[in-house]
Structure formats: structure tokens, C-alpha cells
Amino acid sequence: MIYDVTVPITNTMPVWPSDPPVSLTPKSHLSRDRSHTVRLTAIEMGSHTGTHIDAPYHFVDGGLKLSDIPMEQLVGTATVFEIPNARSIGRNQLEPLNWAGVERVLFKTENSNHWLDGRFYEEFVYLEPEGAEFLAGIGITLVGIDYLSIDKYKSEKHPTHFVLLTRNIVILEGLNLANVKAGRYKLVALPLKLQDADGAPTRVILMDE
Numbered sequence: 001m002i003y004d005v006t007v008p009i010t011n012t013m014p015v016w017p018s019d020p021p022v023s024l025t026p027k028s029h030l031s032r033d034r035s036h037t038v039r040l041t042a043i044e045m046g047s048h049t050g051t052h053i054d055a056p057y058h059f060v061d062g063g064l065k066l067s068d069i070p071m072e073q074l075v076g077t078a079t080v081f082e083i084p085n086a087r088s089i090g091r092n093q094l095e096p097l098n099w100a101g102v103e104r105v106l107f108k109t110e111n112s113n114h115w116l117d118g119r120f121y122e123e124f125v126y127l128e129p130e131g132a133e134f135l136a137g138i139g140i141t142l143v144g145i146d147y148l149s150i151d152k153y154k155s156e157k158h159p160t161h162f163v164l165l166t167r168n169i170v171i172l173e174g175l176n177l178a179n180v181k182a183g184r185y186k187l188v189a190l191p192l193k194l195q196d197a198d199g200a201p202t203r204v205i206l207m208d209e
């Protein structure tokens with residue numbers, strides 16, 4: 001089974017409040033001989049729209065850019081852990097989980113139920129910086145979460161991003177894990193190949209092992 005955990009990109013999708021809105025504008029025209037319509041679309045959006053990767057350069061001066069992230073980090077075994085009853089994810093939630101053999105981790109929270117709210121969901125569950133320190137300490141290489149930031153909403157210093165990005169741990173944000181059970185999968189996360197970018201919209205799929 002293949003699970004598409006990518007959020008659809010639309011003009012009405014929730015975007016981070018200070019980010020550019022998504023604007024997909026049809027730019028169709030008739031062929032020269034007027035026999036058919038050539039359909040194409042002008043695309044305007046931020047590089048952190050919907051399901052996306054944060055490259056270290058997003059926050060870290062001189063950090064790795066999107067095109068510097070090795071493909072090996074974006075493809076491989078990933079574990080989905082469900083964190084159902086917490087407003088944030090810290091050591092208390094993480095320590096009891098079974099981390100044997102876990103290299104990449106995706107957190108399924110109640111955030112996944114809020115993609116269809118029709119507006120930005122401010123109360124989203126996030127990863128505490130001490131939770132990020134725990135993950136870094138056990139050698140995790142990629143961390144995913146099911147809303148638009150891994151830090152608390154209105155965070156001023158983005159501490160969780162810094163813990164992860166200064167160690168070149170890839171952050172995957174904006175997943176929709178509503179239809180995926182906790183467990184081990186093969187992950188494929190392929191960002192648009194935007195040269196030297198700070199991040200990019202990413203198609204993410206999970207496959208049963």
C-alpha cells in the first residue's frame with residue numbers, strides 16, 4: 001500500500017499567516033491554428049507552502065541549502081509515532097517510545113484533523129526544543145510533523161528549528177497523517193529542485209515495508 005501524506009496545493013489551503021498566499025492562475029491560450037486549448041497555470045506561493053522541507057539555510061546563516069541535502073536522507077525507513085493527547089511533544093512523550101532502529105520519525109498528532117478547517121489552525125501541536133535535543137541525541141536524521149511549523153505558533157526564537165537545523169537534521173512540515181497508522185514505513189520525500197533554496201514544497205509518500 002502507498003500512502004500519499006502530502007497536502008493538496010490550492011488557492012484556499014491554509015498558509016502560514018506571514019507567508020505569501022497561494023495563487024494558482026489559469027493562463028490558457030488557444031493553439032496557433034485555434035484547434036485546441038493549451039492549458040497552463042501561473043504559480044505564486046512561498047517555498048514553505050503545504051507539505052515541505054526546511055533546509056538548514058531556512059534559519060541558519062551559512063547552513064546547508066535544499067540542494068545540499070543528500071537524497072539518502074530523504075528516502076528510507078521512517079517510523080510514524082502517534083502522539084494523541086498532548087499539546088506539545090517533549091521528553092515525557094518521547095522517552096517511553098521504542099526507538100530501536102528508528103532513523104527518521106514522523107509525528108502524527110491531532111493536527112492532521114485540522115487541514116480541512118478552512119483556516120489556519122493556531123493551536124497546533126509542536127515539538128519542544130528539549131524534545132528535539134532528545135531526537136538529536138539518539139541520531140535521528142529527519143523529523144516530520146503534521147502542521148506548518150515544528151515550533152510553537154508565534155515562537156520568537158524558533159528554538160526547535162535551531163536544535164535540528166544546526167545539526168543538519170531535515171525537518172518535514174505540513175504532513176497529513178490522518179489516514180496512516182503508527183508503524184514503520186518506507187518514506188520517499190522529494191522536494192521541488194529549487195536551486196540554493198531554503199526549502200520547497202515536497203511530495204511525500206509512505207509505503208508499507
Ligand SMILES: [Zn+2]
Binds near residue numbers: 054148150161171173
Ligand atoms: Zn519550519
